[in-house]
Amino acid sequence: MIIPALKKTYKGQIALDYPGTEIPDGSIVAICGINGCGKSTLAKILAGIVMPDDGRTPDLGMKVGYLTQAPLAFKMSVRNNLLQNSDRALSKEENKIRADELIRAVGIEALAGKNAQKLSGGETARMALARLLMKKYDLLILDEPTAAVDVKSVELAEKMILNYHNDTGCTVILVTHSASQAERLADRIIYLGEQPWERSLNENNLDRT
Numbered sequence: 001m002i003i004p005a006l007k008k009t010y011k012g013q014i015a016l017d018y019p020g021t022e023i024p025d026g027s028i029v030a031i032c033g034i035n036g037c038g039k040s041t042l043a044k045i046l047a048g049i050v051m052p053d054d055g056r057t058p059d060l061g062m063k064v065g066y067l068t069q070a071p072l073a074f075k076m077s078v079r080n081n082l083l084q085n086s087d088r089a090l091s092k093e094e095n096k097i098r099a100d101e102l103i104r105a106v107g108i109e110a111l112a113g114k115n116a117q118k119l120s121g122g123e124t125a126r127m128a129l130a131r132l133l134m135k136k137y138d139l140l141i142l143d144e145p146t147a148a149v150d151v152k153s154v155e156l157a158e159k160m161i162l163n164y165h166n167d168t169g170c171t172v173i174l175v176t177h178s179a180s181q182a183e184r185l186a187d188r189i190i191y192l193g194e195q196p197w198e199r200s201l202n203e204n205n206l207d208r209t
Helices: 039-046 078-083 092-105 121-132 151-168 177-184
Strands: 006-010 013-018 028-032 064-067 139-143 171-175 187-189 197-200 206-207
Touching: 006 039, 013 039, 013 064, 013 121, 028 039, 028 177, 039 139, 039 171, 064 121, 064 171, 078 121, 092 151, 121 151, 139 151, 151 171, 171 197
Parallel strands: 028 171, 028 187, 064 139, 139 171
Antiparallel strands: 006 013, 187 197, 197 206
């Protein structure tokens, strides 16, 4: 997959100035860097949520699933929130089974019938990840998926992401402030800053973008 050069400015301030790079299909790539370096802006542009300065949304040629840093909860039960993203390739009953499996996987099975808008921030984050994973995507873009959850929930979420990646063979772009999480999950790390650079964990070397 080729990520083109991308630039985004807000009121004359540069939020992102990314030179572009190519990442292997089926890999997990972590986007890291200090606050304000453009991590979330890059994720939003790749997801088609924000338009870059040139006015052209990158054509990645993939079915994209995107998890925002501030996930939403619909005013319905947790289970029904997941079913809003049902996979059309599956039957209604299969989607219900899938939803219950994911709810258990993120440790909120006791909340399955609860109004999702009554969840805590961490519970909402876990539910939103489970909801996204109801479908199969070619590319997952996850913006700080575990920033609001506790240590045990981080482990559950990371396991879910890895299992989904292994099951589907999708490409994953993971925005994270956690260097240790990037090391645990990613094949390659892209560091954003004044001079963006990459680290391939498989090859244990550094490559300029």
